[in-house]
Amino acid sequence: MESIKTIEWAAGRVRIIDQTRLPHQRVYLDIRTPQEMVAAIQAMRIRGAPALGVAGAYGLALGGLGIRAGSRAQFLAQLRPIAEELCAARPTAVNLSWGVQRLLAKAEASEYPQVEKLQQLLVAEAQRVQQEDLEANRRLGAHGARLIPQEATVLTHCNAGALATAGYGTALGVLRAAKEAGKALKVYVDETRPLLQGARLTAWELVEEGIPATLIVDSMAGHFLRTGGIQCVVVGADRIAANGDVANKIGTYSVAVLAKENGVPFYVAAPTSTIDLSLPSGDQIPIEERSPSEVTHIGEVPLAPVGVSVANPAFDVTPARYVSAIITEGGIVYPPYEEGLRRICGR
Amino acid sequence: MESIKTIEWAAGRVRIIDQTRLPHQRVYLDIRTPQEMVAAIQAMRIRGAPALGVAGAYGLALGGLGIRAGSRAQFLAQLRPIAEELCAARPTAVNLSWGVQRLLAKAEASEYPQVEKLQQLLVAEAQRVQQEDLEANRRLGAHGARLIPQEATVLTHCNAGALATAGYGTALGVLRAAKEAGKALKVYVDETRPLLQGARLTAWELVEEGIPATLIVDSMAGHFLRTGGIQCVVVGADRIAANGDVANKIGTYSVAVLAKENGVPFYVAAPTSTIDLSLPSGDQIPIEERSPSEVTHIGEVPLAPVGVSVANPAFDVTPARYVSAIITEGGIVYPPYEEGLRRICGR
Numbered sequence: 133m134e135s136i137k138t139i140e141w142a143a144g145r146v147r148i149i150d151q152t153r154l155p156h157q158r159v160y161l162d163i164r165t166p167q168e169m170v171a172a173i174q175a176m177r178i179r180g181a182p183a184l185g186v187a188g189a190y191g192l193a194l195g196g197l198g199i200r201a202g203s204r205a206q207f208l209a210q211l212r213p214i215a216e217e218l219c220a221a222r223p224t225a226v227n228l229s230w231g232v233q234r235l236l237a238k239a240e241a242s243e244y245p246q247v248e249k250l251q252q253l254l255v256a257e258a259q260r261v262q263q264e265d266l267e268a269n270r271r272l273g274a275h276g277a278r279l280i281p282q283e284a285t286v287l288t289h290c291n292a293g294a295l296a297t298a299g300y301g302t303a304l305g306v307l308r309a310a311k312e313a314g315k316a317l318k319v320y321v322d323e324t325r326p327l328l329q330g331a332r333l334t335a336w337e338l339v340e341e342g343i344p345a346t347l348i349v350d351s352m353a354g355h356f357l358r359t360g361g362i363q364c365v366v367v368g369a370d371r372i373a374a375n376g377d378v379a380n381k382i383g384t385y386s387v388a389v390l391a392k393e394n395g396v397p398f399y400v401a402a403p404t405s406t407i408d409l410s411l412p413s414g415d416q417i418p419i420e421e422r423s424p425s426e427v428t429h430i431g432e433v434p435l436a437p438v439g440v441s442v443a444n445p446a447f448d449v450t451p452a453r454y455v456s457a458i459i460t461e462g463g464i465v466y467p468p469y470e471e472g473l474r475r476i477c478g479r
Numbered sequence: 480m481e482s483i484k485t486i487e488w489a490a491g492r493v494r495i496i497d498q499t500r501l502p503h504q505r506v507y508l509d510i511r512t513p514q515e516m517v518a519a520i521q522a523m524r525i526r527g528a529p530a531l532g533v534a535g536a537y538g539l540a541l542g543g544l545g546i547r548a549g550s551r552a553q554f555l556a557q558l559r560p561i562a563e564e565l566c567a568a569r570p571t572a573v574n575l576s577w578g579v580q581r582l583l584a585k586a587e588a589s590e591y592p593q594v595e596k597l598q599q600l601l602v603a604e605a606q607r608v609q610q611e612d613l614e615a616n617r618r619l620g621a622h623g624a625r626l627i628p629q630e631a632t633v634l635t636h637c638n639a640g641a642l643a644t645a646g647y648g649t650a651l652g653v654l655r656a657a658k659e660a661g662k663a664l665k666v667y668v669d670e671t672r673p674l675l676q677g678a679r680l681t682a683w684e685l686v687e688e689g690i691p692a693t694l695i696v697d698s699m700a701g702h703f704l705r706t707g708g709i710q711c712v713v714v715g716a717d718r719i720a721a722n723g724d725v726a727n728k729i730g731t732y733s734v735a736v737l738a739k740e741n742g743v744p745f746y747v748a749a750p751t752s753t754i755d756l757s758l759p760s761g762d763q764i765p766i767e768e769r770s771p772s773e774v775t776h777i778g779e780v781p782l783a784p785v786g787v788s789v790a791n792p793a794f795d796v797t798p799a800r801y802v803s804a805i806i807t808e809g810g811i812v813y814p815p816y817e818e819g820l821r822r823i824c825g826r
Contacts, residue, residue, distance in 0.1 A: 155784040289698075320790075323774070325672060325696035328782055331775075336784040346788045349672035349774055351636075351697040351730025355795040358732065383698025385705065386737055393736050427670070427696055428678075430777045435675055437502040437683040441693045443667075448702040 138183050138295050139190065141259055144197060146190040150177045151295055151329075155336035166195040166214050173221040173228070176327065180296020181370045182265050185227030185405050189258035191218045192235045196254040199247070207247045208240060223418040224379055224447045225370040226408045231261055265298035268403045268461035269305040276306030276366070276401050276459040277313050284310070284363045287320040287353060287391075290381035291333035292368025292401060302401040303366040304337055306459060317343050320362065322350045324381060326426040326444065350383050354390040365391045369402035369458075376452030376469025377414025382445055388454035397456040404460050404477050414449035422446045485530050485642050486537065488606055491544060493537040497524045498642055498676075502683035513542040513561050520568040520575070523674060527643020528717045528753050529612050532574030536605035538565045539582045543601040546594070554594045555587060570765040571726055571794045572717040573755045578608055612645035615750045615808035616652040623653030623713070623748050623806040624660050631657070631710045634667040634700060634738075637728035638680035639715025639748060649748040650713040651684055653806060664690050667709065669697045671728060673773040673791065697730050701737040712738045716749035716805075723799030723816025724761025729792055735801035744803040751807050751824050761796035769793045 136158070139148045146163040152175065153159045161177060163169050169191035172178055178187050195214035201207040215236045219229040238257045244250050280286065286307060293304035300308060311317055319338055324330035331347055338345035348356065356362060365387055371379040378384070378400050391398040411417060424442035428435055436442075458465040458473070465472035483505070486495045493510040499522065500506045508524060510516050516538035519525055525534050542561035548554040562583045566576040585604045591597050627633065639650035647655060658664055666685055671677035678694055685692035695703065703709060712734055718726040725731070725747050738745040758764060771789035775782055783789075805812040805820070812819035 156781065321787075322698070323672070323782070325670070325698060331783040331787075335787045339784050339787055344788070346790050347774060347783055348790050349697070349729070351669070351672060351733055352790065352792065352795075354733030354736060355729060355792060356790070358795075382696070382702060386698055386701030386733060389701060389737055389740050390733055393740070427694060430782070431780055433778055433780055434503065435670070435777070436678040436694055437686050440668075440678075440682045440686055441691070443693050443695050443699065443703070445699065445702060448699075448705075 136294065138297065138299065139178060139186050139262065141190065141255065146194060148172060148178045151179060151333060152177055154332055164194065165198060166191045166218055169194065170217060170221040180291060181225035181227040181368065181406050182269070182297040182302065182403055183295070184222065184225050185231035186262045186265055186298050188218050188228040188231035189235050189261040192232050193254040193258040196251045201247050204245050204247065204250065207250055211236065211239060222420055224420045227405045230405045234261065262298045265403065266300060269297050269300040269302060271461040272302060272401060272403060272459055273300060273305035273309030275464050276399065277309035277315070279364065279399060279457065279459070279464070280306065280310040280315055281363050283316045285318045285320070285361050287322070287357065287362050287365045287387070288334060289322040289330065289367050289384055289387050290324045291329040293334055293337040295333050295337065296368060302368045302403065304334065306366050306401050307343060308341065311341070311343055319343055319345045320353070320356055320360065321345050321347050322353055322383065322387070323347060324383065325350055329381070353387050357390045357394045357396055362396055364397045364399060366399045366401055369400050369406050370447055371417050372400070372402060372407045372458065372473065373411040373414045373417060374409045374470060374473060375413045376455055376458065376467065376473060378450045378455055379414060379417040379419070379447045380450065382448050385448040385450045388450040392454050398454055399457050399459055400455055401459040404462060407473055407477055409474065409477060409479060414451065417449060420446040483641065485645065486525060486533050486609065488537065488602065493541060495519060495525045498526060498680060499524050501679055511541065512545060513538045513565055516541065517564060517568040527638060528572035528574040528715065529644040529649065529750055530642070531569065531572050532578035532752055533609045533612055533645050535565050535575040535578035536582050536608040539579050540601040540605040543598045548594050551592050551594065551597065554597055558583065558586060569767055571767045574752050577752045581608065609645045612750065613647060616644050616647040616649060618808040619649060619748060619750060619806055620647060620652035620656030622811050623746065624656035624662070626711065626746060626804065626806070626811070627653065627657040627662055628710050630663045632665045632667070632708050634669070634704065634709050634712045634734070635681060636669040636677065636714050636731055636734050637671045638676040640681055640684040642680050642684065643715060649715045649750065651681065653713050653748050654690060655688065658688070658690055666690055666692045667703055667707065668692050668694050669700050669730065669734070670694060671730065672697055676728070700734050704737045704741045704743055709743055711744045711746060713746045713748055716747050716753050717794055718764050719747070719749060719754045719805065719820065720758040720761045720764060721756045721817060721820060722760045723802055723805065723814065723820060725797045725802055726761060726764040726766070726794045727797065729795050732795040732797045735797040739801050745801055746804050746806055747802055748806040751809060754820055754824055756821065756824060756826060761798065764796060767793040
């Protein structure tokens, strides 16, 4: 996996691996403008909450480089609508706007009068967001590995791996750290319909990593939580409300309920940039509805009769009562979450 | 739907609609031998527990027609291994062996010395199995419709429709009867990976029937049970043990747990031929493991990295404590099931 870069800065452009083509094709795309970044995010060529934080930051850095302005004030006036456009690309993962706002705030707080300096500042800050995410994942992984038994069968949903982050991963970072600590792992991987991030990305990362992985369809998770000797579930998150409610890929709520019903701990692994203390509960998290064609087709293959209605919420909300612990780069937070999440965020 | 026949006797052959080609193509296949029937069953060209009962019966009738024997004893001696072969085609749905054994017992109990008479007897009995299943579904539907509110949003998993039976359906028979009784229905349809019987068959039946259907991926069921105003779940069954444990399509257990967690009644609709009083509990029900390629591919399209392990149990077991009621052609059975199931089976 070390040879695969999810996203990197490359001399005035942002290079991403096109995740819609994985695992069968390794295609890199050069992103040159914020608009191209928005399109790549919406098409899920880059996805995963922490990776979206980095993508948002780089998107704004690209935006800054494209601005022709005679003054600091003009520069910032043109930068702000670009920030808004980037934040609106996808609504659920809070990291996207977190990354964008961090850069915007950095520019606004700086005292550079020269546009060129502001442009350099944005690029440097975006690179810092990327570097910090990688480091956060490694710390998060080390904390989370303590929760994994010496011999463990683990279930995960969607992809919270190197591809969902600047590298190493959140949920998969926990598993990588557990493996590095000498623990023997087996992992059940939910395929994660409709876009199959589990089958295409997580299964691939685990195969590359040499961690034994068994791919299952999503509806088998309950069966194996009941019968498969699973010791814990580890998933990522797209947004965590102040009370510990977790928005994550559609299907996460089901896995959490089934884990609790079978006495299996359910862990959420996410950097603190995923925590949104401005929302009291998960009820306020916006849930993205995506195209029906993601459900009715696989590539060009139609799966359903013409004319059927489709619902396609990309995320669901898992109430905090199903969450055994939240693993962050600052440590592990246990219930009650209101208090623990504020502490870990230094608020 | 009346124009589509799942299975019918056609002058010495059995004609089935190839369910692997639906909904996009309507291809009928002529089955001429028990071996062709076994192959069609294993490839799931015909599937659904009650339909497998009919298919098993017709398979044995075809076997009888193909026997060249000089005596009743020779005929029965050749018939028995054909029955075994048919019963072994798929292990989980008890209706398959129920249909086969019913015909075998009929032949053995008859006193006809002439082979030709025995052959005719088998064909007539197979036709009776088919006719009785259709009638049972209509009675089952009428009983079950009483459980459906006047305006109802219902969730179903897999296909327990006309295509899974001799006609009308079990779970979908309940919905058809509710509609005929003037009730206003909306149905969430789980796509039912890996083979997509929900997307391909149930969604199609409902569209044809004019019942508003919303197709979802399986992992959305929990989300909509929590947020979608669903009043009840209705599913079919492949085998029901004496204690009320239910084997049905993989994913049924998950739906049942999520329904209970959200206070939504979970109903199982199945003819009494699905009840297996010889098994004390669901732990003894054999669960078929099918090919990994069903999970890793859709048609020719690969979904997963080469070399990943796959689990593919075709069914799971829902413990009786999650089942609100079992709807049969003889009436509705409520817990405790030991007693109610014996009564409904006349034992």
